[in-house]
Amino acid sequence: MITDRSYSKSKLKKQEGTNSIMKMNGTETRAGGLKNLQDSNFTPPSLYTGIISFFISAVMLQCTIFSADKISETASVKNTVHLLLPPAVYAVSGVETNIYFDNIILAPNSWNYLFDVDCSHGRQDRERWRYFPEDKDVGKFPLSIKVFDAENHLLAQASTTVYVSQKDAGQGKKISLLLIGDSLTDASIYPEELYRMFKEKGNPEVKFIGTYSGSGKPSEEGKPSHEGYSGWTWAKFCTRWVENPSACIYKMGNSPFVFMKSAKQELDFKAYCDKNNNGKAPDYIIVFLGTNDCFNAKDMNIDATIDNIFKYADLLIGEFRKVGPNTKIAVTLIPPPVATQDGFGQSYNCGQTRWQYRKNQHRLLERMIEKFKGREKGEIFIVPVYLNIDCINNYPKKEEQINARNPKRIIRDANCVHPAKEGYYQIADSFYSWLKYELNQKGI
Structure with a gap:
């Protein structure tokens, strides 16, 4: 339940104060002593004075202890809900930016917490912070979030910086962009939306590099090309090779970045660029991988799984960097799954639970931020897609009968990790906002 924070803030302020205050019969009492607040000639008998003094001292001792406990508790926040904000949030004039609260903590039910x-910008709703920037907002500003439990205990706090770019950033330029991903890219919905957005007035001319336009179809004129393959991982892009790829369905063929050289398969991004971009490295590369890499991990092996992800991430990014020393490379903080178990039941029966995958996804994001933050000087960036997607409303739905004995029909979630088109559009917004930040002509 989300409540008005004005009560919670005032209560917390009182709890954190170094002096507790009480008023009794016109007397203000502090831990440091008494002060007569009324102009009175009445002097109580000494017995009453002693009783009153003893009572007030005892109460104030309890108040002081309570206050000290709260100060200690607040000073040693342990982030038990794993609140996770990225170093930067990207926004652009005319495009909505969101931070969905369920996406930034790790809890079975985020409605049990207060945010x-x-x-100074945007608006806090029940389930999100939302912000629709205008031209006058171009610049940067801080944002912080605190998380409380129902008893008003501060559980976690974190901060980030929001960067707002003007809508005409990059106008008149020519750039090239390579999108790399799994089925979320293969669906081609967010690439096509990016393509559409960049066709609008005030944008650069963008060349989408790639060999596919979705679902194994070769690149088509008027559609964005990319390298999106259903079920693929960081490792597959580095190593995948089969002797007869033409006999395979598209997703089981060779990695577009692996070539046969001297009877040996090698990761060779230069050969890819020679073949698909006239020998030039892309100006921008967005890598949107991780879902398949961590999907089946368990608590006992999730960190080992992520270690293996990073092994191939370093290999692939290193290969990109050899060919494009100035290429700007973005790694994606992948989105959470659908909000309920229904989507997992629909997709995998009893094969996976939402909570297990949600733990895997959140841990991957924690480790990715640790690994890639602060590497902007090396032209490596983090795009926090996970913040901006509505996992309640923007995943596919399906109407079905409640159960065999009840003919009434209800709406259930119908997919676990693949959004509806509206969710894909929010993914496109995140990538567009980062690209606009990088294209910002005036700087921030």
């Missing part, structure tokens, strides 16, 4: 957003 408090401190920011």
